[in-house]
Amino acid sequence: MDEGKKKGKAVVVGGSIAGLSCAHALIAAGWEVVVIEKSSGPPTGSPTGAGLGLDPLAQELIASWLGRTHLLHDSTLPLTIDQVIVEVSMRNRDNMRKLSKLLNNWSGTALELFGELNFLTHWKKEFEELETKEEEDFEGEEEDCSLLGVSKDRVSCTSGFGISGSRLQMVQLVKLFVFKIPCEVQMFKKAFENEATDGENNINWTLTRDENFSFRAAHWVDLHSLLYSALPPHIFLWGQLYLSFCVSNDKSNVKLKTKILQTGEIIEIVGELLIAADGCLSSIRRNFLPESKLRYSGYCAWRGVLDFSDNKYLEAITGLRKVYPDLGKCLYFSLGYGTHSVLYELLNQKINWIWYINQPEPELKVSSDMIQKMHEAAEKVWVPELARIMKETAEPFINVIYDCDPLEQIFWDNVVLVGDAAHPTTPHGLRSTNMTILDAAVLGKCLEKWGVESLLSPLEEFQSIRLPVTSMQVLHSRKMGRIKQGLILSDRKPFDPKVATPEECHDLQQKNMPFFGEVP
Numbered sequence: 186m187d188e189g190k191k192k193g194k195a196v197v198v199g200g201s202i203a204g205l206s207c208a209h210a211l212i213a214a215g216w217e218v219v220v221i222e223k224s225s226g227p228p229t230g231s232p233t234g235a236g237l238g239l240d241p242l243a244q245e246l247i248a249s250w251l252g253r254t255h256l257l258h259d260s261t262l263p264l265t266i267d268q269v270i271v272e273v274s275m276r277n278r279d280n281m282r283k284l285s286k287l288l289n290n291w292s293g294t295a296l297e298l299f300g301e302l303n304f305l306t307h308w309k310k311e312f313e314e315l316e317t318k319e320e321e322d323f324e325g326e327e328e329d330c331s332l333l334g335v336s337k338d339r340v341s342c343t344s345g346f347g348i349s350g351s352r353l354q355m356v357q358l359v360k361l362f363v364f365k366i367p368c369e370v371q372m373f374k375k376a377f378e379n380e381a382t383d384g385e386n387n388i389n390w391t392l393t394r395d396e397n398f399s400f401r402a403a404h405w406v407d408l409h410s411l412l413y414s415a416l417p418p419h420i421f422l423w424g425q426l427y428l429s430f431c432v433s434n435d436k437s438n439v440k441l442k443t444k445i446l447q448t449g450e451i452i453e454i455v456g457e458l459l460i461a462a463d464g465c466l467s468s469i470r471r472n473f474l475p476e477s478k479l480r481y482s483g484y485c486a487w488r489g490v491l492d493f494s495d496n497k498y499l500e501a502i503t504g505l506r507k508v509y510p511d512l513g514k515c516l517y518f519s520l521g522y523g524t525h526s527v528l529y530e531l532l533n534q535k536i537n538w539i540w541y542i543n544q545p546e547p548e549l550k551v552s553s554d555m556i557q558k559m560h561e562a563a564e565k566v567w568v569p570e571l572a573r574i575m576k577e578t579a580e581p582f583i584n585v586i587y588d589c590d591p592l593e594q595i596f597w598d599n600v601v602l603v604g605d606a607a608h609p610t611t612p613h614g615l616r617s618t619n620m621t622i623l624d625a626a627v628l629g630k631c632l633e634k635w636g637v638e639s640l641l642s643p644l645e646e647f648q649s650i651r652l653p654v655t656s657m658q659v660l661h662s663r664k665m666g667r668i669k670q671g672l673i674l675s676d677r678k679p680f681d682p683k684v685a686t687p688e689e690c691h692d693l694q695q696k697n698m699p700f701f702g703e704v705p
């Protein structure tokens with residue numbers, strides 16, 4: 186830093202990863218920083234947050250802020266393989282019944298296919314059971330197939346067959362349906378051809394595998410703790426809720442009002458720059474863009490971290506490692522039908538998992554009943570080894586997945602947005618934290634270069650560097666999510682693992698993220 190330059194003061198709202206990263210970057214740029222965070226203190230303990238993946242540039246930046254390169258390395262595990270597999274359980278007897286319920290107003294002539302069904306001896310018992318059932322047995326069953334790997338859209342594809350008919354015809358049509366259109370039986374067939382089934386309950390095959398992935402897996406709370414411990418504690422105002430701001434007429438400073446949550450006292454804080462690091466629901470962003478809305482992705486994610494350090498889950502982990510042999514260095518994406526899960530290992534004997542489920546936007550209250558249903562559904566959708574990990578995990582939680590159409594600007598006078606406040610994103614490109622860290626680093630460099638005399642030039646430069654990159658990355662991540670969830674896309678057919686070309690499978694790799702290896 187040039188010693189002759191005037192020192193600016195930045196007030197950062199938000200003490201999460203964006204806030205801490207900005208504190209590091211701006212202190213390195215010679216700025217004074219104060220961080221306002223509504224939580225009462227720094228988060229501690231492993232239940233806070235779950236896993237995240239750090240790209241090589243973010244690793245480099247964090248290491249430079251911490252001053253000791255080994256610290257980050259020692260707190261993370263490698264993710265050197267990015268692999269997408271198809272991995273589903275074939276124990277879906279209930280699916281058959283639910284499919285038949287969906288089809289029970291339809292019928293058709295499928296007799297010519299009857300004979301062929303014999304080859305699927307795996308399903309023989311299910312068919313026999315179905316045929317002995319009365320129509321009433323199907324009454325009152327849930328129609329929601331979102332967990333079943335067969336979406337209503339796909340079911341309705343077959344409505345061309347529809348004429349009302351006898352129960353026997355309906356049963357026949359169920360068979361036709363199961364045989365003819367994409368569903369688990371087709372997956373079974375494919376696996377059969379690929380000899381990639383364990384012959385009993387599971388089918389799996391690899392869609393794509395990239396062995397040159399250089400990410401590292403961190404637990405959120407460990408990363409937060411690393412960044413926090415390397416900052417002077419006096420810059421943090423914990424337990425303070427940001428309320429409002431006002432930029433002075435001459436634009437030389439910005440004044441904030443905050444509330445000390447413990448006492449209710451309102452105080453004012455003045456600085457040259459206000460950095461909004463207040464997350465995807467940013468109230469500072471709303472101030473400038475009241476119309477800007479988050480977009481619900483169409484799915485939620487169950488998440489959890491299983492701690493297996495006490496040997497209690499030895500058998501479950503041994504089983505899991507058989508199915509996912511590269512755990513400990515691999516970022517696994519498992520595609521089911523219209524659903525997908527993510528699995529990777531974290532330091533200190535922890536397994537991080539995420540399961541994305543298509544559904545209408547939900548209320549956000551996790552109850553024990555919901556957890557129970559999730560466990561039951563997992564047994565039908567995923568291989569038993571993964572379903573077991575989900576079941577054994579204490580305190581699984583739900584993330585409702587949102588993003589936001591890219592903003593046109595991310596600064597106004599003395600106020601700048603960073604991190605999730607600037608670009609709420611879906612998690613499929615492992616971008617959120619990486620974008621955040623880079624935002625902070627670029628902001629620091631721009632401020633250092635231009636000094637504090639006028640904030641227009643550094644903030645314009647910051648925006649011109651970051652906005653095109655983050656905008657493309659948010660949209661790419663959105664597309665990846667829709668592909669992996671089997672949802673409708675504007676420019677192509679929904680992804681179908683059974684018929685996907687090698688090129689389409691290759692598109693699923695993380696390295697296709699725009700600016701993956703060369704960020705400006």
Ligand SMILES: Cc1cc2nc3c(=O)[nH]c(=O)nc-3n(C[C@H](O)[C@H](O)[C@H](O)COP(=O)(O)OP(=O)(O)OC[C@H]3O[C@@H](n4cnc5c(N)ncnc54)[C@H](O)[C@@H]3O)c2cc1C
Binds near residue numbers: 404
């Ligand atoms: C507790 C926690 C756990 C997380 N765990 C994970 C994880 O396991 N994996 C993962 O990929 N991502 C996780 N995230 C999200 C991840 O941090 C972000 O997606 C990403 O790193 C960008 O961070 P951010 O700082 O921009 O936003 P956020 O992490 O959302 O942080 C925003 C911060 O602003 C604070 N804030 C908001 N409004 C106000 C206000 N009015 N006054 C004062 N403070 C305010 C919030 O309390 C919060 O600390 C977690 C976030 C939090 C807060």
